[in-house]
Amino acid sequence: MASSPDRPSQKTGLPRRAPTAHDVAALAGVSQSAVSRCFTPGASISDDTRRRVQAAAEQLGYRPNLIARSLIKRRSTIIGVVIPGLQNPFYSSVLEALSADLAAAGYRILLFNAPARGTPDPVLDEVLNYRVDALILVSSTLSSGLADECQNIGLPVVQLNRTAERSTVSSVVGDNHGGAATVARFLLACEHQRFAFIAGLETASTSREREAAFLATIEEAGKPVKRAVANYAFDEAQAAARMLLGGDAPPDAIFCANDYMALAVLGVARAEFGLTVGRDISIAGFDDLPMAAWPEFSLTTFRQPVRAMSARAVAMIDAQLQGTDSGRSEVVAGDLVVRGSTRVPAYGVVEVENERVWRP
Amino acid sequence: MASSPDRPSQKTGLPRRAPTAHDVAALAGVSQSAVSRCFTPGASISDDTRRRVQAAAEQLGYRPNLIARSLIKRRSTIIGVVIPGLQNPFYSSVLEALSADLAAAGYRILLFNAPARGTPDPVLDEVLNYRVDALILVSSTLSSGLADECQNIGLPVVQLNRTAERSTVSSVVGDNHGGAATVARFLLACEHQRFAFIAGLETASTSREREAAFLATIEEAGKPVKRAVANYAFDEAQAAARMLLGGDAPPDAIFCANDYMALAVLGVARAEFGLTVGRDISIAGFDDLPMAAWPEFSLTTFRQPVRAMSARAVAMIDAQLQGTDSGRSEVVAGDLVVRGSTRVPAYGVVEVENERVWRP
DNA sequence: TTGAAAGCGCTAACAA
DNA sequence: TTGTTAGCGCTTTCAA
Numbered sequence: 147m148a149s150s151p152d153r154p155s156q157k158t159g160l161p162r163r164a165p166t167a168h169d170v171a172a173l174a175g176v177s178q179s180a181v182s183r184c185f186t187p188g189a190s191i192s193d194d195t196r197r198r199v200q201a202a203a204e205q206l207g208y209r210p211n212l213i214a215r216s217l218i219k220r221r222s223t224i225i226g227v228v229i230p231g232l233q234n235p236f237y238s239s240v241l242e243a244l245s246a247d248l249a250a251a252g253y254r255i256l257l258f259n260a261p262a263r264g265t266p267d268p269v270l271d272e273v274l275n276y277r278v279d280a281l282i283l284v285s286s287t288l289s290s291g292l293a294d295e296c297q298n299i300g301l302p303v304v305q306l307n308r309t310a311e312r313s314t315v316s317s318v319v320g321d322n323h324g325g326a327a328t329v330a331r332f333l334l335a336c337e338h339q340r341f342a343f344i345a346g347l348e349t350a351s352t353s354r355e356r357e358a359a360f361l362a363t364i365e366e367a368g369k370p371v372k373r374a375v376a377n378y379a380f381d382e383a384q385a386a387a388r389m390l391l392g393g394d395a396p397p398d399a400i401f402c403a404n405d406y407m408a409l410a411v412l413g414v415a416r417a418e419f420g421l422t423v424g425r426d427i428s429i430a431g432f433d434d435l436p437m438a439a440w441p442e443f444s445l446t447t448f449r450q451p452v453r454a455m456s457a458r459a460v461a462m463i464d465a466q467l468q469g470t471d472s473g474r475s476e477v478v479a480g481d482l483v484v485r486g487s488t489r490v491p492a493y494g495v496v497e498v499e500n501e502r503v504w505r506p
Numbered sequence: 507m508a509s510s511p512d513r514p515s516q517k518t519g520l521p522r523r524a525p526t527a528h529d530v531a532a533l534a535g536v537s538q539s540a541v542s543r544c545f546t547p548g549a550s551i552s553d554d555t556r557r558r559v560q561a562a563a564e565q566l567g568y569r570p571n572l573i574a575r576s577l578i579k580r581r582s583t584i585i586g587v588v589i590p591g592l593q594n595p596f597y598s599s600v601l602e603a604l605s606a607d608l609a610a611a612g613y614r615i616l617l618f619n620a621p622a623r624g625t626p627d628p629v630l631d632e633v634l635n636y637r638v639d640a641l642i643l644v645s646s647t648l649s650s651g652l653a654d655e656c657q658n659i660g661l662p663v664v665q666l667n668r669t670a671e672r673s674t675v676s677s678v679v680g681d682n683h684g685g686a687a688t689v690a691r692f693l694l695a696c697e698h699q700r701f702a703f704i705a706g707l708e709t710a711s712t713s714r715e716r717e718a719a720f721l722a723t724i725e726e727a728g729k730p731v732k733r734a735v736a737n738y739a740f741d742e743a744q745a746a747a748r749m750l751l752g753g754d755a756p757p758d759a760i761f762c763a764n765d766y767m768a769l770a771v772l773g774v775a776r777a778e779f780g781l782t783v784g785r786d787i788s789i790a791g792f793d794d795l796p797m798a799a800w801p802e803f804s805l806t807t808f809r810q811p812v813r814a815m816s817a818r819a820v821a822m823i824d825a826q827l828q829g830t831d832s833g834r835s836e837v838v839a840g841d842l843v844v845r846g847s848t849r850v851p852a853y854g855v856v857e858v859e860n861e862r863v864w865r866p
Numbered sequence: 867t868t869g870a871a872a873g874c875g876c877t878a879a880c881a882a
Numbered sequence: 883t884t885g886t887t888a889g890c891g892c893t894t895t896c897a898a
Binding site: 536537538539540543550551552555574576577578579580 | 867868869870871875876
Binding site: 527571 | 890
């Protein structure tokens, strides 16, 4: 043998070389392509050869180099996932679901945790250099040249929980319009009189769609609606709540563009204004975080079915990779889950699987 | 020109070919190595050549293929991160911190979201095939051949928030022993009489170390301690709370191995047993989740400084990659943050940066 | 400063 | 079923 595979390379200062298929082939006394075949499911190889290769591979601690494989196959089995801050548990849940679904489909996640606000990270641009097989954009902000750029170069992209106007990029979203309208009708059915909406990021399609539907429905009923912006941030939501509840003619019903903000508002209403939530005031959110069901919050909220959304996104990625490019945009239906943070209307509440939902 | 770079390859059914350095070179009328130099910081190249290459690259939409670069440099600038379920916000915070710190250091994250319990995922084994530059193991369970295997093949590994006995693998942990002992002394100072500890996973070093220190300190004081196991799971923590509070001589002080379980216990104590937490009973946790400070919980807890832990882990990775292999194991100090979920002892509480901490 | 040439570790024709 | 051969797209000597 020429050299021990353990020897650090001498000329270059590069990291110690891991055993290659070539090393294994030499030890097993077969060709290097035989080694490749041994690690290729469905390849044509005899039992005898396979055993010898496996033995040699084990002895050397050989692992097929997926980087080299990617290069030649032009498939990395890596999916880039761009997702905003994980402080909001909704995104944690989404990431967890994506991780599970993508792993099941044989993909890994290259993670780009972009701040929700502020300038688009230059790091993001780099995602394409890694030759990911596809990109999943779970972000709140509307415009992103990134999505269109991918589309142009033929890289499959799916937007999750966001849409972009003037864009043909595929997307999977919850029922922002229907959900927010349902919440509005629900709060009207509770016979509330003064409404408020707390918006997330004004550049986010989610917040804009929810706001449009909510305001339209309330105004149609001839009731007043106030509005505040809290950018999907916890502390800004607290500030918005103080502003609304401390002002003239405070609202008796607040709809927040997501649960995370609703939890902040709930805390302020109770701890700082001494309100009994669900009686003095109704507070509703959007998402149905796991936490929303905790007794401390018991938050009425329109559910976004995270698992279903993740599954659809992965399916769309798969379809695009197969070339069977499916439809452009999908809306995943949800339900208004009725809990203790709102009054209960006189009609429409039904029990489904140990939960109360509103289906008038 | 022989062929348009846009043409899908005809013989193979492979994805459309992205422009390569070769294409750029042809268009710019230079050699392919000139293109490489243009994208290599500090390489020797004339301004004229650089400009021509840049123009050609832009026209073609060329992006250096990092996969090919990795193959040759034996560096992927990708770090594998193995982390359990993100339902526990502690792990979300850790992942977010790691993501920021690694990005700042020029690394990307290949994410492996392993279930906290159950059989070690076979997917995990695959992480090494991607030729990540290093591995960060943020997991709770004790034994993992993975860490040692990496160590053996010379791959830098750092364990975050866990240690393994009989292992030389580097680790960064919070002050499990000191923290739990401090919580014990704190609850004793509150003059509690009947104590309980709710353990996480019995295979997790975190839970074991916290339990050992807590129990030793309480027993030293001659007080009784009960014990339940909830495996770091929310619903199991609820069940444990029901068991403890519904039994004979229920505890008047409960220390949970982490905040996530403490929040579950808090809810049960209040909603199901009608207890006023912080008066009838003291409940303390470990981690200091962002949520612990919310008014609904106001949880007294021993803080694990996530940002500092992440920074240390990344520094250790860097050191190992530079070859300047630093120390093996680090303990990051924390503080006992005093809030409303416990009684307040007669001494030792001091105000630090708008927070009350216990420093007797 | 430049180009030619030799690989990085692997897969995929093609013959044998 | 096998081995041989030709690359995947890039970096890096080595001469020129």
